[in-house]
Amino acid sequence: MIKIQNLTKSFGSNIVLNDVSFEIGKGEIVGFLGPNGAGKSTTMNILTGFLSFTEGKVTVDGLDMFDFPNEAKRSIGYLPENPPLYPEMTVTEYLNFVYELKGCTLNKKKHIEEILEVVKLTDVKKRVIGHLSKGYRQRIGIGQALIGNPKVIILDEPTVGLDPRQVVEIRNLIRTLGLNHTVILSTHILQEVQAVCDRVIVINRGKIVADKRTEDLASAVEGNRRLAIKVCGPEKEVTQALRSLPGVYSAECLGNLDSDSYSFVLESDAAIDIRKPLFSMLARNGWPLIGAEASNVNLEDVFLALINNTNTANAKKKRGSKKRNAN
Amino acid sequence: MFAIFKRDFVSYFTTPIGYVFMAIFLAVNGGLFSLMTLQAGSSGSISGYFSMVTVILAIVIPVLTMKSFSEEKKQKTEQLLLTSPVSIGKIVMGKFLSVYSIFSGTFVLGTVFNFAVYHEFADSLYLWVVEDAQREGALTRWDVLSHFILSILGPTIAVLLIGAAFSAIGIFISSLTENQLVSLISSIAIMLGFMFIASFNNLIPFEPIREVLDWLSVYSRYGNFLYGVFDFSAIVYYASICFVFLFLTVRVYEKRRWA
Numbered sequence: 001m002i003k004i005q006n007l008t009k010s011f012g013s014n015i016v017l018n019d020v021s022f023e024i025g026k027g028e029i030v031g032f033l034g035p036n037g038a039g040k041s042t043t044m045n046i047l048t049g050f051l052s053f054t055e056g057k058v059t060v061d062g063l064d065m066f067d068f069p070n071e072a073k074r075s076i077g078y079l080p081e082n083p084p085l086y087p088e089m090t091v092t093e094y095l096n097f098v099y100e101l102k103g104c105t106l107n108k109k110k111h112i113e114e115i116l117e118v119v120k121l122t123d124v125k126k127r128v129i130g131h132l133s134k135g136y137r138q139r140i141g142i143g144q145a146l147i148g149n150p151k152v153i154i155l156d157e158p159t160v161g162l163d164p165r166q167v168v169e170i171r172n173l174i175r176t177l178g179l180n181h182t183v184i185l186s187t188h189i190l191q192e193v194q195a196v197c198d199r200v201i202v203i204n205r206g207k208i209v210a211d212k213r214t215e216d217l218a219s220a221v222e223g224n225r226r227l228a229i230k231v232c233g234p235e236k237e238v239t240q241a242l243r244s245l246p247g248v249y250s251a252e253c254l255g256n257l258d259s260d261s262y263s264f265v266l267e268s269d270a271a272i273d274i275r276k277p278l279f280s281m282l283a284r285n286g287w288p289l290i291g292a293e294a295s296n297v298n299l300e301d302v303f304l305a306l307i308n309n310t311n312t313a314n315a316k317k318k319r320g321s322k323k324r325n326a327n
Numbered sequence: 328m329f330a331i332f333k334r335d336f337v338s339y340f341t342t343p344i345g346y347v348f349m350a351i352f353l354a355v356n357g358g359l360f361s362l363m364t365l366q367a368g369s370s371g372s373i374s375g376y377f378s379m380v381t382v383i384l385a386i387v388i389p390v391l392t393m394k395s396f397s398e399e400k401k402q403k404t405e406q407l408l409l410t411s412p413v414s415i416g417k418i419v420m421g422k423f424l425s426v427y428s429i430f431s432g433t434f435v436l437g438t439v440f441n442f443a444v445y446h447e448f449a450d451s452l453y454l455w456v457v458e459d460a461q462r463e464g465a466l467t468r469w470d471v472l473s474h475f476i477l478s479i480l481g482p483t484i485a486v487l488l489i490g491a492a493f494s495a496i497g498i499f500i501s502s503l504t505e506n507q508l509v510s511l512i513s514s515i516a517i518m519l520g521f522m523f524i525a526s527f528n529n530l531i532p533f534e535p536i537r538e539v540l541d542w543l544s545v546y547s548r549y550g551n552f553l554y555g556v557f558d559f560s561a562i563v564y565y566a567s568i569c570f571v572f573l574f575l576t577v578r579v580y581e582k583r584r585w586a
Binding site for chain 1: 331342406
């Protein structure tokens, strides 16, 4: 559906996107993830034809964005970071305008009623946009992107400024949209990606860092199993005993809980479940186990690990080139 | 294109700007007409009015054009326009047509008012034209008609064309800034500049410069219409200013895409 090949975009000497390539198939919900300034919005702006690019090729539904921009734009619905609303218009007037602007051919009245229904705006359809709250405006923005039933829907941070209940609603809506649209969603909220997307593309400093299915992403970094436990017993001896358990890579004492109990973090081989041997070892020594919690690696850790990897790699490269220059 | 035209047109009347523009323009236009032709001590000639009316354009047209693109930029709605399947040329055209239709509509309305009043209070307009034509040696009905066309219709058409040129200039300037006040003030300055670029000609001792300034001046070309000459080259000149500035506006947006 969407194909980006070797996309490069630079503003003057500042390279914002560097040789980015990916493909998105029909009906996928793809999360576009990255820290601020990573190039998320730039990529979206290029995909929607708002910005041009320095090098590369962008095709949407088989149409080249460079050669047939107007035809390609027809199959895209876009919600930019700030919903593009005219504050003096009413909701219906605005949606009618977008309908005409996009040159749609569907049954106008019915189509707009449907969209109002989908984004739950029917109650406020006659209100002036300028008087509505941020949550409503965000939903008008999403409604606007849905007009004309575009094959691709691109949403730039769609849940910003919504209250928790609305966030859930919008996420549900996005999932429903994914049934018969291709959805691209940029965000820096990781739970959102976990909750909604089939696939995640992580971008940092203009480069793709990871492009994986959402569930694979966590296991990509998750090598070891981590266990946080609380034990009553002498600190040093317990640590020693923990380290000597088979399959345990490391055991650290995190500190004193009260007079005689300590908390520890164990990292062990993913293949071995150490909970049973751990329990019998502690029981043998007469050290009561008062708490145990498996701490899974979550998306946040993955994300930070990925970003840090690229940052340090870049830094190393830079240092290397400086050295070479010095020589 | 039609969608943009319609939205912009309606938005002038859902916000106060359209009403403010019409009120100021009609009031000043009418007042000026009355001062120049009807009031005691005035010359009674219509060309005096026509020579003044273009100055008002340079002040009221920026009121319409100041928001054309500046507001879209500020509200970030230009993203909607530029990602819709409409070419930049059509977006600019839609905006131009909405500004121009409000301006020309108001001006035509004002002209109808003016001449209705003139007809009522001064000598009958028709009689005035006939007398004036006869004074100039017109004999046939056709001569009278052509005199009418040249003395009233000619300048009216010229004003409409200058309005088109000024609208294009104003739209171009509004595409450069997201601040409406900056857009308003610089538009007024540039339009007045175009009007009076040749005013200081008698202070310039160098002939070629005078020629060039005279050629650029909106007002010098307008003069021919006031003397009852239907100057075709002036029409081409106004149309080309209009075209050049609309084209530049398109370029501003093209360039931003590529920046």
